[in-house]
Amino acid sequence: MENKFPQTFEVIELCLLAGKIMLQCGAETYRVEDTMTRIAAALGIPHSHSYVTPTGIVFSTNGTEPAKLIRISERTTDLYKVSLVNGVSRKVSSGEYSQKEAFEKLKQIENANYTFPIYQQVIAASVASACFMLMFLGEWSNFIPALITGGIGFTSFIYLHRVVQIRFFSEFLASLIIGVLSTVFITIGIGTQLDKIIIGSVMPLVPGLLITNAVRDLMAGHLVSGLSKGAEAFLTAFAIGAGIAVVFAFMS
Incomplete structure (x- = not known):
């Protein structure tokens, strides 16, 4: 039977990317965890677990997939990027964005430079x-x-x-x-x-x-x-x- 949801590994990568951008740009820990959990739930992983510190994020599911760690080395203040990631999260939760569209949008946000001159x-x-x-x-x-x-x-x-x-x-x-x-x-x-x-x-x-x-x-x-x-x-x-x-x- 064809899987109804995207592959779990790709969803984990998407959640980690969203969490990475938010944490690097000055978001609070609970906001990062909540955003990652909401994206995972919207894409077919209702029971996910995350552990967020200022220097790293650990994310896992209840399945057999291994937990993944992403390192945060540079942190700055860019609340506009945090707002954009929140917007992507809401659109994923409402079904407006697919997993692929959300990942592409997050990559654009990550590579963009919104800081003032x-x-x-x-x-x-x-x-x-x-x-x-x-x-x-x-x-x-x-x-x-x-x-x-x-x-x-x-x-x-x-x-x-x-x-x-x-x-x-x-x-x-x-x-x-x-x-x-x-x-x-x-x-x-x-x-x-x-x-x-x-x-x-x-x-x-x-x-x-x-x-x-x-x-x-x-x-x-x-x-x-x-x-x-x-x-x-x-x-x-x-x-x-x-x-x-x-x-x-x-x-x-």
């Missing part, structure tokens, strides 16, 4: 830094110093991360540059509030999404993922604080 990211980081400075009750006289410092600091982070693959060091060096520039602006008399300029300028580097996902994963019962994301957020915060502390130690 670097100059737009720098402009956004600059404006955000200046606005955060005002939000923390800074004076308008510090708007331009915060704008420049935040933009240069974020630019430094982007290009340093290409040279130094370890994220901790690129964040540390970027915050060090922010601290030096802020101190220079205060020294030459352009700025008046050193603390407000620094706080506003480092905000684009703060791991807000990591902290949010860590808390949500812990609340959802994903203890391993929640603790590991929390540790990663702590390292980022420590790198930012250490860079500023070094500046204060040598230039105060």
Whole structure:
């Protein structure tokens, strides 16, 4: 008798691809597992099992097929891709996409680059830094110093991360540059509030999404993922604080 559903192995590959894209782009652990489970159920595997951590995904079925592992080495923030994968999942569940169509669509999403150009990211980081400075009750006289410092600091982070693959060091060096520039602006008399300029300028580097996902994963019962994301957020915060502390130690 002809099998009513696609081959199980192909469905597993499809689920792993969807989970990989979502996890690489900053999705929460429970969202990744739920999406993979829904796709598998829609394509004829009602009882699937997945184990998701920030660095890997294990997926298996109740059949005789072996469990498969996929490694996650690079993680970034691209919530638009997460939304697109969710859209594919919904269309698979409603029957609009077949297994082959869904796989092709996911490959297109994986290979596409939806990130904004670097100059737009720098402009956004600059404006955000200046606005955060005002939000923390800074004076308008510090708007331009915060704008420049935040933009240069974020630019430094982007290009340093290409040279130094370890994220901790690129964040540390970027915050060090922010601290030096802020101190220079205060020294030459352009700025008046050193603390407000620094706080506003480092905000684009703060791991807000990591902290949010860590808390949500812990609340959802994903203890391993929640603790590991929390540790990663702590390292980022420590790198930012250490860079500023070094500046204060040598230039105060």
